[in-house]
Amino acid sequence: MNETMKTILNRRSIRAYKPEQIKEEELQTILEGGIYAPTAINEQPWHITVVQNKDLLDKINRSCREMMQKSGNSTFAERAKSDSFSVFYNAPTFIIISGDPKAITPEIDCALALENMFLAAESLNIGSCWIHAVTQLFSTEEGKSLKQELGIPAEYNTYSAGAFGYKAMEATAPTRKENIINIIR
Ligand SMILES: Cc1cc2nc3c(=O)[nH]c(=O)nc-3n(C[C@H](O)[C@H](O)[C@H](O)COP(=O)(O)O)c2cc1C
Numbered sequence: 754m755n756e757t758m759k760t761i762l763n764r765r766s767i768r769a770y771k772p773e774q775i776k777e778e779e780l781q782t783i784l785e786g787g788i789y790a791p792t793a794i795n796e797q798p799w800h801i802t803v804v805q806n807k808d809l810l811d812k813i814n815r816s817c818r819e820m821m822q823k824s825g826n827s828t829f830a831e832r833a834k835s836d837s838f839s840v841f842y843n844a845p846t847f848i849i850i851s852g853d854p855k856a857i858t859p860e861i862d863c864a865l866a867l868e869n870m871f872l873a874a875e876s877l878n879i880g881s882c883w884i885h886a887v888t889q890l891f892s893t894e895e896g897k898s899l900k901q902e903l904g905i906p907a908e909y910n911t912y913s914a915g916a917f918g919y920k921a922m923e924a925t926a927p928t929r930k931e932n933i934i935n936i937i938r
Pocket residue numbers: 764765766767768882883884885886924925926927
């Protein structure tokens with residue numbers, strides 16, 4: 754099997770990370786992978802925010818916890834109550850991809866960029882996980898000021914966000930659904 758296929762098959766959502774920060778050249782490789790994703794009519798309609806600052810990571814986590822506790826969803830509220838809860842599993846690097854809502858397919862473009870980053874990370878044996886709650890955070894009142902603090906363009910929406918760091922767990926692939934492919938020849 755070639756290296757690219759091995760990387761695709763080995764990538765898993767990692768939900769426990771070592772505290773040690775990833776190397777600068779590893780971060781740059783992950784980012785380069787992201788911005789080489791395809792985009793509708795090559796708009797590249799994105800802005801990428803990398804957060805590695807502990808205070809800011811804590812602030813984002815606190816805001817997510819508050820949002821989850823007020824969500825009305827008892828499972829989320831219960832989970833977020835615990836002081837040890839980390840929405841990004843204590844990952845040392847958190848990447849937020851925002852996009853221009855006036856672009857043709859910003860949500861798809863930003864999702865493809867994040868998946869490219871996940872695969873680039875896996876090729877370096879770095880773990881990653883999509884973190885959905887943060888994309889909702891920036892539409893709340895508290896989230897709006899945080900968005901400004903993070904330098905995310907005011908007119909952009911946050912479409913995808915992911916945790917990155919050295920893996921502190923191994924995960925196995927969920928079984929694949931069957932009979933979902935129809936090849937017509
Ligand atoms: C759009 C999207 C949102 C997701 N949101 C979360 C999330 O908020 N937290 C989380 O731990 N995993 C999240 N995941 C990861 C999925 O749970 C995971 O991809 C799935 O269970 C399959 O596992 P695998 O990634 O190891 O193949 C998300 C994945 C996608 C594609």
